[in-house]
Amino acid sequence: MLRFIRAVFDGLRLRCPRCHRGAMFERGFTMHRTCPQCGLEFERAVGEITGGMAINTVVTLAVITVCSFVFGLTTTVPLLPLLLGLGAFAVLFPIAFYRSSRGMWASFLYMSGNNAEVD
Numbered sequence: 012m013l014r015f016i017r018a019v020f021d022g023l024r025l026r027c028p029r030c031h032r033g034a035m036f037e038r039g040f041t042m043h044r045t046c047p048q049c050g051l052e053f054e055r056a057v058g059e060i061t062g063g064m065a066i067n068t069v070v071t072l073a074v075i076t077v078c079s080f081v082f083g084l085t086t087t088v089p090l091l092p093l094l095l096g097l098g099a100f101a102v103l104f105p106i107a108f109y110r111s112s113r114g115m116w117a118s119f120l121y122m123s124g125n126n127a128e129v130d
Contacts, residue, residue, distance in 0.1 A: 015122055022118030023111050027051055029121060035114050042113060053117040062120070063113035067105050070112065075101055 018028040027033035033048035045052050054060065075097055082088045 018118040018122045019115060022114035025110055025114045028118040035117060036110055040109060051121065054120065059120065063116035066115050067108055067112035070108060071101060071105050074104070
């Protein structure tokens, strides 16, 4: 269980889940194919990017749903600013969370053994 938590934490920090030192991203949104320190493949196939996109979508929709219920059930929050704020969040948060969601997916692939042998 601790290995799983450590791998998820490394994914959020954008570090390699095996060596805990190598950076997952070169710059911006460009992800390394392998860890510069230990050589772990972060993603073997091009289509594996969809896992990170799924994590990003689920987290974004979960936050929007919770905020909609919490703020929507209180009568003190006007509807128009609430909808505009949630709309802005729905556009900006996935962009800001993109790298972390890809890192979490690479950590999940490592823990499931789909990108390399687990130590």
